[in-house]
Amino acid sequence: MKHLIHAVTIASAIIAGPALAEGWTLVPDGSHLAYGSIKKDTVGEVNSFTSLSGTVSPDGQAMIEIDLSSIxxxxxxxxxxxxxxxxxxxxxATLTAEIDMSELSALEVGQTTTVDSEAVLSLAGADVEFDAELFVVRLSENSVLVTTNDMVFISTEDAGVNAGVDKLMELAELPGITRTVPVTARLMFELNGEQASAEPATTTEVAAVTVPGDARAGKKVFRKCSACHKLKEGRNGVGPTLFGILGAQAGQVEGFKYSAALNDSGIxxxxxxxxxFLADPRGSVPGNKMQFPGLKKDEDIVNLLAYLQEEAQG
Ligand code: HEC
Incomplete structure (x- = not known):
C-alpha cells in the first residue's frame, strides 16, 4: 500500500487533461430517433419522433427531450x-446519458470513435436504464454526429407501457405486437458559442487531493462495485450509495444501516x-459488513478513484 499512497501524493501534482469549455446543443434537423415494432410476427414497422431537443453539458451530461406528441x-x-x-x-420523455467529453474533444475533424454510454430513458413515470455503444463522427470544429452503433432494445415492460400495448392490440384486433423494441438514434450536436477552444488545463481537487488515474478504466473497475453500490443520490442497495463519497464522513448515508464498525470508524x-479501505476492506475496518475481498491492483484503485472524482463533478 505504501507504494500506492506514494503514487497518489506524487500524482497530485499531475493536471487533468484539456476540456471543452462549452456545452453542445442538439440540432433537430440533423437528428432522428426511431424504433421498430413487429405485429403478427411478420409485419415490421418503423415509428419515429419528429421533434427532439437537447443539450450536452461541458462535463458530458447529455439530456435529450423527446416530444411524444411528435410520434x-x-x-x-x-x-x-x-x-x-x-x-x-x-x-x-427524457433520455439522459453520460458522454466522455475528453474523448470527444480529442477527436480531429473527420475522425470517428466508438464510446460506451450508460443511458436512462424516463417515460411516463418509468426509468429504463440501458447501455448503448455510440459511434461518433467529428463533422467539423463545431459539430459532432452521434449514432447508435448497434440497435438498442428496450422492453415495453421495463418502460411501463405494456398495458398500453395491450390496448393497441385490442383496438387494432391484432394477435400480437412485440414486447421488445429496437431503437436507433442519429443525433447531431453543435458546439455552443463559436469555437471548440482547448481550454487551459485545470486542476480539480477533492478532499484536498487531486486524484490521478484513468476515469474510463475506473468506470470498468466500478462494475465490481455496482451490484451493491449506485452513484445516484439516495439510491441505497446492498451497500450505501456512493454519491458524494469523496470527502464524506464514513457511515453517514441517510437511510442505510451500517455496521457499528464502520459507523464508529471516524474515517x-x-x-x-x-x-x-478498497485494498483490504476487512483488514482496514475490522468488523465491517462489506462482503468484498478488495481490489488487488493498485492501478485499479487509482483508476476507480479518478472515476469517482469525475462522477462527483457531474
Ligand atoms: C457485495 C456487496 C458489496 C460490494 C461488491 C462492494 N461493497 Fe462497498 N459496501 C457494502 C456494504 C454492505 C457496505 C456497508 C458496510 C458496513 O456498514 O459495515 C459498504 C460500504 C462501502 C463504503 C463506505 C461507505 C460509507 O458511507 O461510509 C465504501 C466507500 C464502499 N463500500 C466502496 C466500495 C467500492 C468502491 C466497491 C468496489 C470496488 C465496493 N464497495 C464493493 C457492500 C459492497
Missing part, C-alpha cells in the same frame, strides 16, 4: 392511439483512506 407512425389514428394509450399523454473518505 410519426404514418397513420393518424395510430399516432393518436400511441399518444393516448401508450404514452398516456405524458408530453415528453473521512479521501484518496488515501479510500485506497486503504
Amino acid at each position: 410519426e407512425t404514418n397513420i393518424d389514428i395510430r399516432n393518436e392511439r400511441m399518444i393516448e394509450y401508450v404514452f398516456r399523454k405524458a408530453g415528453t 473521512t473518505w479521501d484518496a488515501q483512506t479510500l485506497s486503504g
